[in-house]
Amino acid sequence: DGGITQSPKYLFRKEGQNVTLSCEQNLNHDAMYWYRQDPGQGLRLIYYSQIVNDFQKGDIAEGYSVSREKKESFPLTVTSAQKNPTAFYLCASSTVSTYEQYFGPGTRLTVT
Amino acid sequence: QKEVEQDPGPLSVPEGAIVSLNCTYSNSAFQYFMWYRQYSRKGPELLMYTYSSGNKEDGRFTAQVDKSSKYISLFIRDSQPSDSATYLCAMSERTGRRALTFGSGTRLQVQP
Numbered sequence: 001d002g003g004i005t006q007s008p009k010y011l012f013r014k015e016g017q018n019v020t021l022s023c024e025q026n027l028n029h030d031a032m033y034w035y036r037q038d039p040g041q042g043l044r045l046i047y048y049s050q051i052v053n054d055f056q057k058g059d060i061a062e063g064y065s066v067s068r069e070k071k072e073s074f075p076l077t078v079t080s081a082q083k084n085p086t087a088f089y090l091c092a093s094s095t096v097s098t099y100e101q102y103f104g105p106g107t108r109l110t111v112t
Numbered sequence: 113q114k115e116v117e118q119d120p121g122p123l124s125v126p127e128g129a130i131v132s133l134n135c136t137y138s139n140s141a142f143q144y145f146m147w148y149r150q151y152s153r154k155g156p157e158l159l160m161y162t163y164s165s166g167n168k169e170d171g172r173f174t175a176q177v178d179k180s181s182k183y184i185s186l187f188i189r190d191s192q193p194s195d196s197a198t199y200l201c202a203m204s205e206r207t208g209r210r211a212l213t214f215g216s217g218t219r220l221q222v223q224p
Binding site for chain 2: 033040041043044048056058090094099100101102103104106108
């Protein structure tokens with residue numbers, strides 16, 4: 001069954017702690033993306049990667065970091081520098097020859 | 113002004129009604145257009161993907177693109193209570209980072 005998995009589904013952290021969100025895909029897609037969704041807002045791009053060992057900042061990259069060591073995996077670290085980390089985080093992937101993206105189930109992060 | 117505008121709703125209709133959902137955009141470089149359905153606390157699910165101006169039909173769903181007016185629509189025929197969700201429009205430029213720019217979503221409620 002091909003798809004994108006994100007873990008955990010819910011994550012709770014104390015302010016000042018770094019936290020890493022997992023994203024794995026078995027669709028053999030080259031490109032992967034991280035978005036953030038806040039209530040009443042559309043998705044906003046955090047980081048994206050079109051090839052292994054390369055990634056680019058999106059529109060709201062401050063306070064986040066990523067790595068792309070394997071084609072299937074694109075983990076996102078929310079650092080203590082992110083001012084408002086509480087949000088719903090969505091990972092997506094696509095081929096490099098098309099534009100439609102497929103999303104994982106999301107991770108809801110709550111920082112108190 | 114946002115690049116993509118979408119009425120947040122909620123839009124409430126009786127079961128069996130025809131639903132019309134719309135987005136306007138300001139960036140004439142957008143060439144690829146998508147509609148996603150998102151149930152509460154879930155990841156977005158791709159419904160429709162279009163490239164050119166005109167109509168594309170898939171079952172009960174019809175996507176319409178008017179590039180001259182920078183306006184896209186999604187029509188749902190014979191709406192069902194299971195269609196109750198938030199509908200997100202998304203679009204991409206042909207070149208560059210290929211990331212999607214999203215509308216803020218329209219919440220649809222189909223009353224049985």
